[in-house]
Amino acid sequence: MSAILDGFTVVAVMTGAVFFLAGTVGLLRFPDSLSRLHALSKADNLGLGLVMLGLLPHVDSVAGGLKLVCIWLLVLLSGSTASQLIARTLQRGGSQS
């Protein structure tokens, strides 16, 4: 059983890391700000979500697991708020670079 859980953790965290890598590459290579925001949100949402999911089988208590989920939800909230603000500034004719 623990081998299966360990395997799950490895797969989930690795997949999360791939999303972080892809998000970073997108942030560096995409041509305009909106696509870069799109790349970044993948790292935030899916990357961190998968890392969190992979760590869940190894928490000591239910409260510890809930804390992990809360951290992910808070990052989701702040990430989407920040993206929204940046995107709106762009729409209103902020700097295009």
Place this chain on the structure above:
Amino acid sequence: MNDVLNLVLAAVILGLAAWTIVAREAYAAVVGFIAYGLLLTLVWVQLHGVDVALTEAAIGGGLTGALLIGAAARLRSTEARARAERPGQATRWLAAAFSAAVTGALAVVVLLLPVPAPTLAPEVVAHIAVTGVGNPITAVLLAFRAMDTLLEAIVLLFALIGVWSLAPDRAWGGRPGLLQPVDPNGMLAYAARVLPPIGIVAGAYIFWVGADHPGGKFQGATLLAAMWLLVMMAGLADAPPTSRAWLRWLLVAGPLAFIGIGVVGAVHAGAFLAYPEGFAKPLILVIEFALMPTLTLILGLMLLGAPRRGETS
């Protein structure tokens, strides 16, 4: 494995430090500095200094970063002109040589430290029981070196007065910051409604566990101030006019309570800021509770800047 992580961390921090120095634009340098502060938090965690890590994340990375972003935004219009008048080659080389000398001297001093380093930690552990608190950091900050903490709070108050004194005459006593346009259905307003309940609980928790675990009033106050600022930035509430009596009383309440307890100590325990036997824990709690709103207001108001509008706008 841990060594690899530490080496990568050190390399990235050095790279970010170099980036902060060579970046041409103030804004880019500030972004580098904020990332630098957040990575420094990880270093403190690796060194098992969780208290310092929390403070670095809240004050060093968060609050200072926000202050610097504001400063960089204001300097943007003058940046091209400032860059046009570059100092001469000789001045720059001299500055570089001086900086390198300071860094070298610091490195030598650190390398020459005796091993094991002289420490008062065993003394603190031996006497922590008399304070009644469980976190040695809190015991040092509020009992053994309470004077430093008192002066720190007063310095912050002076800093706020310094910020306020930059106000133009007609705005003196008015509201700080700009009036924020309200977009009741905007994402920021949504975040400003959802986040504060969580942030206030987290701030109060960090403040309360500071007695026995890593945490304390500074870190908690920074979180509360951040929540207050978020609500004001979303336009859900306006900044209070700086001439309000309740505001000014709250700003001095913390240091005043601290000094008052210090005087009581001078009368009853023989020294300024000494706690009478058996009363250490309750008195420390009183000081912490009095300092908390003061610190929250000072940190929040410092980020808002000088008063810029009249009282009624």
